[in-house]
Amino acid sequence: MTTLSEIKAQYLAAAKARPIEKYCIRDHEGRIVARSNSPVVHVFNNEADDAYAAEHYTLKETYNGMKFWLGEESPTGLYQSADGQFYTESELPENTDAFCTQRYANEVKAERNARISDTDDYVKLPDITVARSAGAKCSALEDADRAALETYRQALRNLPEEQGFPFVPWPEFPTALAYELQQKVDARQNMRGGFNA
Numbered sequence: 211m212t213t214l215s216e217i218k219a220q221y222l223a224a225a226k227a228r229p230i231e232k233y234c235i236r237d238h239e240g241r242i243v244a245r246s247n248s249p250v251v252h253v254f255n256n257e258a259d260d261a262y263a264a265e266h267y268t269l270k271e272t273y274n275g276m277k278f279w280l281g282e283e284s285p286t287g288l289y290q291s292a293d294g295q296f297y298t299e300s301e302l303p304e305n306t307d308a309f310c311t312q313r314y315a316n317e318v319k320a321e322r323n324a325r326i327s328d329t330d331d332y333v334k335l336p337d338i339t340v341a342r343s344a345g346a347k348c349s350a351l352e353d354a355d356r357a358a359l360e361t362y363r364q365a366l367r368n369l370p371e372e373q374g375f376p377f378v379p380w381p382e383f384p385t386a387l388a389y390e391l392q393q394k395v396d397a398r399q400n401m402r403g404g405f406n407a
Contacts, residue, residue, distance in 0.1 A: 211379045214307060217314045221292065221304040228290040233281035238262035242284075242296050250281030315376040318369070321398070325380075326366050328394045332359055332387060343389050351386060358384035 234245040238258040244250050253276045254260050260277060263269075267279035288296040291303050292313060303309035332338055332351065339348035351359070365381035372378040383391045 211377065212314075213377055214311060214314075217377075218304065218307070218310045221310055221313065222302065225289050225291050225302050225304045226299065230284045230288040230290065230296050232284055234284040235267065235279060235281040236262075242288075244281065245284060246281065251278045252281065253278050311376065315370075318376040321395075322366050322369050324398060325391070325395070326363055328391055329359060329363055329387070332356075333363070340387055340390055342386055346389075355384060355386040359387065362387075 230242070231245040231247045233248065233250045234242045235250050235252045237243045237254070238261065244252045251270050254263055255276075263277070263279045267282065270278045270280050272278070287298050289299060289302060290296055293303060293309075297303070332340070333356075337350065339350050341348050362381055362384050369375065369378065369381070382388075
């Protein structure tokens with residue numbers, strides 16, 4: 211089971227792996243809205259940002275009525291948070307329990323929904339067959355397998371109400387479907403780059 215300290219360390223490492231590029235440009239509220247390792251050429255689409263840019267940036271060119279501005283050198287020591295904004299290491303939201311818990315809860319709920327979806331065909335198709343292990347011949351689900359499947363699906367639905375959520379263990383796969391369901395979880399994990407499901 212994943213812990214808050216593990217998640218905080220994982221999220222913080224990911225943010226620290228995203229230092230700001232050499233050049234950036236800000237909008238009229240001071241938020242960094244573009245960055246690059248070469249001088250940024252950026253166009254704003256509203257009057258407030260255009261007015262701010264006229265005071266703070268060099269106009270590169272005007273094309274079809276749009277003004278393109280050169281970026282400024284980025285402040286040093288900034289990292290991009292999962293919220294899209296840039297912070298010093300100590301100010302990153304990834305340092306806080308609340309931010310990490312909420313973000314992880316959202317990820318767990320998304321994975322929970324995916325796991326429920328993984329089982330939909332087994333419920334909808336009465337004659338579906340399953341491979342119970344790698345290379346095994348497919349066989350039909352028995353009544354006991356279907357009962358275990360419904361128990362598993364309900365446990366997934368109840369997961370957000372478990373004490374300690376989102377730092378709770380996943381319900382065990384029904385035995386007859388464990389191999390196939392684990393394959394689906396592994397495929398998603400690989401596509402996400404290693405989310406701890």
